[in-house]
Amino acid sequence: MWTYEHSVETTATTSSVWHLWADVERWADWNSEIEKIEIDGPFAVGTRITMTPPGEDPIPLLVAEAVEDELFVDEARFGGLLLRTLHRVDPAGQGRIRVTYRMEITGAGADEAGPEIGPGITADWPDTMAALTRLAEAADTDKAHRADKGNEVAG
Incomplete structure (x- = not known):
């Protein structure tokens, strides 16, 4: 088995992520x-996603697990390999996740293939996760701003 994990902390809410x-x-x-x-249906267990990276063939994914505001897991199969990617949010204390x-x-063959293909697949995760959390934080700011405006109108 080959594994790789990357985490970031953010002030975004779990619901925005x-x-x-x-x-x-x-x-x-x-x-x-x-x-x-x-995506061929709702974002739920059993739904298929087809993702095409720039200049590459489409990659079929299956949503294997989905727990709202907590985690989802997608799976891809290549020959005898199973690539499982867990995406999770957890409390990190002091208003952070x-x-x-x-x-x-x-x-x-995962012990041999993992070190060959895994780093190429996960190399963009720091940038991707930074962009994801920036958008989630911006969405939270927009929600708070709209709520403040609503309170001003109501008051």
Whole structure:
């Protein structure tokens, strides 16, 4: 098995991060490694996603787990390999959350193939996660601003 994990902390809310994850057709807004993406149903267990990186063939993904405001797991199969990516949010204290991505490559030949393909797949995670959390923080700021404006009008 080959694994890699990266985490970032943010002031964004879990619901704002979840909203960005669940809006699959807009993943390219925060993930530059997506040229095209399609989802064949609701963002839920069993739904298929087709993600096309720039200049590459489409990659079929399956949503294997989804717990709103907490985590989702996508899976891709290549030959005898299973690539599982966990996306999770956890409390980090003092109004912050921790966003974690974890990839696990298992199956026949994973010990050899993982170190060859895994780093190329996960190399953009720091940038992708920074962009994701910036958008989530901005969404929270926009919500708070709209709520303040609503209170001014009501008051």
